[in-house]
Amino acid sequence: xxxxxxxxxxxxxxxxxxxxxxxxxxxxxxxxxxxxxxxxxxxxxxxxxxxxxxxxxxxxxxxxxxxxxxxxxxxxxxxxxxxxxxxxxxxxxxxxxxxxxxxxxxxxxxxxxxxxxxxxxxxxxxxxxxxxxxxxxxxxxxxxxxxxxxxxxxxxxxxxxxxxxxxxxxxxxxxxxxxxxxxxxxxxxxxxxxxxxxxxxxxxxxxxxxxxxxxxxxxxxxxxxxxxxxxxxxxxxxxxxxxxxxxxxxxxxxxxxxxxxxxxxxxxxxxxxxxxxxxxxxxxxxxxxxxxxxxxxxxxxxxxxxxxxxxxxxxxxxxxxxxxxxxxxxxxxxxxxxxxxxxxxxxxxxxxxxxxxxxxxxxxxxxxxxxxxxxxxxxxxxxxxxxxxxxxxxxxxxxxxxxxxxxxxxxxxxxxxxxxxxxxxxxxxxxxxxxxxxxxxxxxxxxxxxxxxxxxxxxxxxxxxxxxxxxxxxxxxxxxxxxxxxxxxxxxxxxxxxxxxxxxxxxxxxxxxxxxxxxxxxxxxxxxxxxxxxxxxxxxxxxxxxxxxxxxxxxxxxxxxxxxxxxxxxxxxxxxxxxxxxxxxxxxxxxxxxxxxxxxxxxxxxxxxxxxxxxxxxxxxxxxxxxxxxxxxxxxxxxxxxxxxxxxxxxxxxxxxxxxxxxxxxxxxxxxxxxx
Numbered sequence: 001x002x003x004x005x006x007x008x009x010x011x012x013x014x015x016x017x018x019x020x021x022x023x024x025x026x027x028x029x030x031x032x033x034x035x036x037x038x039x040x041x042x043x044x045x046x047x048x049x050x051x052x053x054x055x056x057x058x059x060x061x062x063x064x065x066x067x068x069x070x071x072x073x074x075x076x077x078x079x080x081x082x083x084x085x086x087x088x089x090x091x092x093x094x095x096x097x098x099x100x101x102x103x104x105x106x107x108x109x110x111x112x113x114x115x116x117x118x119x120x121x122x123x124x125x126x127x128x129x130x131x132x133x134x135x136x137x138x139x140x141x142x143x144x145x146x147x148x149x150x151x152x153x154x155x156x157x158x159x160x161x162x163x164x165x166x167x168x169x170x171x172x173x174x175x176x177x178x179x180x181x182x183x184x185x186x187x188x189x190x191x192x193x194x195x196x197x198x199x200x201x202x203x204x205x206x207x208x209x210x211x212x213x214x215x216x217x218x219x220x221x222x223x224x225x226x227x228x229x230x231x232x233x234x235x236x237x238x239x240x241x242x243x244x245x246x247x248x249x250x251x252x253x254x255x256x257x258x259x260x261x262x263x264x265x266x267x268x269x270x271x272x273x274x275x276x277x278x279x280x281x282x283x284x285x286x287x288x289x290x291x292x293x294x295x296x297x298x299x300x301x302x303x304x305x306x307x308x309x310x311x312x313x314x315x316x317x318x319x320x321x322x323x324x325x326x327x328x329x330x331x332x333x334x335x336x337x338x339x340x341x342x343x344x345x346x347x348x349x350x351x352x353x354x355x356x357x358x359x360x361x362x363x364x365x366x367x368x369x370x371x372x373x374x375x376x377x378x379x380x381x382x383x384x385x386x387x388x389x390x391x392x393x394x395x396x397x398x399x400x401x402x403x404x405x406x407x408x409x410x411x412x413x414x415x416x417x418x419x420x421x422x423x424x425x426x427x428x429x430x431x432x433x434x435x436x437x438x439x440x441x442x443x444x445x446x447x448x449x450x451x452x453x454x455x456x457x458x459x460x461x462x463x464x465x466x467x468x469x470x471x472x473x474x475x476x477x478x479x480x481x482x483x484x485x486x487x488x489x490x491x492x493x494x495x496x497x498x499x500x501x502x503x504x505x506x507x508x509x510x511x512x513x514x515x516x517x518x519x520x521x522x523x524x525x526x527x528x529x530x531x532x533x534x535x536x537x538x539x540x541x542x543x544x545x546x547x548x549x550x551x552x553x554x555x556x557x558x559x560x561x562x563x564x565x566x567x568x569x570x571x572x573x574x575x576x577x578x579x580x581x582x583x584x585x586x587x588x589x590x591x592x593x594x595x596x597x598x599x600x601x602x603x604x605x606x607x608x609x610x611x612x613x614x615x616x617x618x619x620x621x622x623x624x625x626x627x628x629x630x631x632x633x634x635x636x637x638x639x640x641x642x643x644x645x646x647x648x649x650x651x652x653x654x655x656x657x658x659x660x661x662x663x664x665x666x667x668x669x670x671x672x673x674x675x676x
Contacts, residue, residue, distance in 0.1 A: 027051050032174040035060070039070040055165065056156060056175045062164070063155035063177040073180030074141040075154040078124065084146045088127075091120050094191070094201050095127055097230035101203075101223040102129055114207035116223070117143070121200050123150030123159050134207055141181050143206060154178050158186030159202045166190050166199055170217050173209045185212045189224040194232035194527070195266065195378065203227065229526060236528075239268060239374070242326045243367040245318040257331035259284065263324060265293035269374045284310075295324045302327055362398050363547050366537040372399065372529045379527040380406035385479065385499045387464075387524050390531030392504050393581030397462070399529055400500045404458040407498070413457030415450050420463035428471055429487050432478070438488025451484045455495045464524065465505035465516060472517045479523055499524060534576040534583065541572050544580060548587035556591050562598045570601065574608050636671040639664070648675065 030051035034044065044050055044057050052060075063070075078084045088095065098118050106129055109116055115130030115138060125147045128135060138144050151160035155177025162169040170187040188204040203224045205216055239262075246260060260269040267288050291305040299315040306312060306329075314330040362373060379386045380403045388396045404414045422430055433449030434442050450459055461467070467475065478484050483494045501524045510516035534541060545563070553560045563571075576582055586605070594603055601609060639653070646652040654664040668675060 026172055026175075028174060035070075035174055035177075038064065052175070055161070055167075055169065056171065059151065059156040059161045059164070060177055062151055066152055066155075068152070068155040068177060070155070070177060070179060072154065072178040075143070075178075075181075076148045077142040077144070078146040078148070087120065087124060088145075091126050091201070093231065093234055094118070094120070094227075097234060098127065098203070098227045100230060101226040102127070104226075105219075105223065106130075112207075113211050114205055115143075117159070117202075117204040117206060119149060119159055119163075119202045119204065121163070121198075122148070123153070123163050123202065124148050125159075126201075131207070138206070141184075143181075143184075154181065157181060158188030158206065159204050162188035162190050162202050162204070163199060168217050168221055170212070172212055183208065185209045187217045187220050189217070189220045191224050191227050191231075194228055194384075195235055225526075226522075229522060232527060236371070236375075238262065238325070239371050240367065241320050242268060242318060243371055245320040245325050246316075246328050259290070259329040259331065260318075261290060261293060261327045261329065263293060263326050265289060265291040265327075268326065269370060293324075293327060302329075361547070362395070362402065363543050364537060364540045365543065366532060366540050368530065368532040369537060369540065372531055373402070375527055375529050376402045377406050379403055379529075380498075383498055384526040385524050386501070386526075387507070387528045388500065388502045388531060389507070389528065390504065391533045391579055393579035394531040394533055395580050396502045396504075396531050397460075399531060400458065400460045400502060403498070403500055404460075407457065409456060411456075413454045414460070415454035415457070416460040416462060417450050418462045420466035424468040424471070427468065428474065431471075432474065432484045432486055434487040435489045438486070442488070446486065446489075449484060449486065451478060451495050451497055452493060454497045457498070458500055459497045460500045460502065462502045463504075464501040465503040465507055465510055469515065469517070472520050476517065476520045476523055534579045535574075539572070541576075541583065542568065544583055545571065545587065548584050549591075552588050552591040558591055561587075561590055561594060564598050564600050566601050567599050567604065570604065570608060636667075636673065639667055639671065639673055643673070643675075650675070 034050065034052045034057075038044055038060050044052065044060075050057060078087065095118065102116060102118070105116055109130035111131065113131050113134060115128055115134045117125055118127040119125050125143070125145050128138070128143075128145055135144070138147075141147075143149070148154075149157055149159040151157075151164050154160060156171055157176055157178075158169055158171045161171060168187070168189045170185070172185045174182050176182045176184065184206055185208065186204055186206040188202045190199045191201040191203060192198065193200045203220055205220050242260060242262060258269075259267055262268045267284060267290055290307070290310070291302065293302070297305070297317075299317065302315050302317075303312055310329075310331075312329045312331060316328040316330075317324060318326045318328060362369075364370065364373070376386070376388075376399045386400075386403055388399050390396050400416075401414075404412065417427075417430060419427060429439070429442075429447075429449065431449050431451060433447055433452055435446040436442060436444055438446070478495070479499060481492075482496060483492045485492060507516050507521055507525075511518045511521050534544075545568075549560050552558070571583075578585070586608075590599055590603060642653045643650075650661060650664055654661045667673075
């Protein structure tokens with residue numbers, strides 16, 4: 001691919017601004033006359049008869065109302081280097097997320113008469129790359145790092161208008177409000193924070209009018225989405241660190257509601273907040289900016305900064321590797337005692353009236369589980385595509401139901417398709433529908449596909465990794481265009497569907513081997529949820545055991561089973577290759593076979609009684625006179641044996657033991673265990 005594959009090199013800024021044939025609706029003379037009319041105080045013509053696009057006319061009117069000087073020759077800029085340095089440092093996460101997209105496009109920009117620009121939420125340019133001569137020309141109008149390009153500063157332009165409208169925007173030549181920038185064309189696309197969908201910046205492609213092509217805006221949209229995906233990955237890492245810092249803190253307040261705030265003071269996670277706290281739900285919504293958190297704040301400072309209607313029973317600053325990662329707020333405890341399966345461990349999913357399924361719950365308190373639940377709830381709010389990955393039996397379908405249950409529309413559809421259960425010849429018709437006579441066996445009158453059936457709701461594609469490779473481009477097109485074409489029909493049918501894809505395969509590996517399209521992988525993975533295997537969920541095993549014990553006791557009209565300490569210990573140490581489904585089946589079988597007495601080791605199946613992965617050991621050799629020392633010795637031995645089994649790989653050791661990495665590091669230091 002040559003360097004001019006994205007843009008056709010013509011001439012530099014300041015030359016002729018004759019319209020490109022690709023801009024069918026743009027007329028230079030008519031647009032310039034309309035601009036002269038409006039800046040001279042005349043009203044614009046009737047919108048239907050006006051040569052100016054409605055979004056441009058509206059922006060011109062906003063520029064007039066703001067008092068922007070239409071004769072202005074350049075925008076403002078931040079002059080003080082220290083101020084600019086601080087601004088760029090504040091936007092370090094955004095700049096880091098943009099690196100890959102900018103690096104990918106850099107070779108095509110270098111000699112293509114174009115520049116690519118990144119701005120912050122206020123339209124201040126924080127990075128710019130591209131053709132050096134165009135960068136030099138841009139300095140004359142302050143289209144450079146530090147330049148301020150919101151509508152307040154320079155009127156209608158690709159950056160400022162995209163910020164104002166929150167939509168992809170191109171502004172061409174005389175469509176700019178200020179005369180000094182009318183020898184430029186620009187295409188700006190807002191960048192949305194994956195957490196709360198607020199606009200946090202703009203990526204913009206600028207150059208002389210002759211470079212304009214319709215696909216420019218699509219190119220910039222792709223770059224913006226790539227940046228958002230990188231931001232989402234950064235935020236996932238930050239959430240993991242914050243949750244680990246919280247769960248490894250020494251603070252324990254059973255019965256309290258908990259709010260976790262991220263490093264800027266937004267609510268990242270909420271747990272155990274029910275009607276007994278007497279707080280309006282919107283006040284504590286995930287994503288709400290509760291306060292402005294900074295590194296120098298004490299617990300008292302944080303308490304003083306809280307809204308008056310929120311009273312914290314306790315505050316814990318959360319630090320990790322010497323840096324402030326956020327804070328935990330403990331709200332006043334509920335007056336009633338907590339059940340064995342605590343309220344804060346349960347996410348209840350009540351089925352919508354149009355979904356023929358029972359109420360279900362998600363049980364879990366492990367860090368990875370909490371993160372996955374929170375991600376699913378935010379994905380539902382944002383309306384983005386979701387990829388749910390996890391081993392067989394981990395409960396991926398529960399997260400798809402969770403996304404659906406959190407949609408605003410109460411009658412939102414929920415449609416499921418198992419891509420592995422339908423032949424490759426029929427799956428296209430199943431997804432996209434068909435018209436009468438489209439193929440042998442087509443229904444009389446045709447049939448709507450699953451996309452149309454899920455319009456306004458959730459389409460859940462299970463086993464997405466088994467979708468035929470030749471069908472994947474059509475799925476990608478449906479997602480990109482938000483429309484489908486029935487087989488045998490050329491009519492475009494718009495659909496508004498939130499896609500939830502599930503798989504137990506490693507799709508990234510499938511991409512590398514050519515079994516799954518790379519572009520589709522990135523399109524469906526805007527929010528990627530990893531459902532952890534049961535062996536990595538620590539004490540969740542006991543919480544799930546209690547839940548299934550009560551459920552099957554009610555189903556079979558049995559009293560809840562009692563489990564011996566030896567059984568509970570063995571169940572926690574077992575590797576659970578079948579995950580939650582295997583545990584559920586075990587409890588159901590025990591309720592069928594064991595109606596009285598205590599469940600002992602002899603009641604367990606052979607695979608659970610076998611020593612799990614060489615980690616089992618006897619504690620009989622330790623002195624039982626000091627139980628604390630005895631337990632510490634047992635714990636230290638478990639860590640040493642796990643480290644030997646995993647050849648020192650601490651990530652796998654932590655997963656094997658069901659603890660977080662920071663906890664493992666602390667235990668290694670506590671017991672003086674060598675790491676080599």
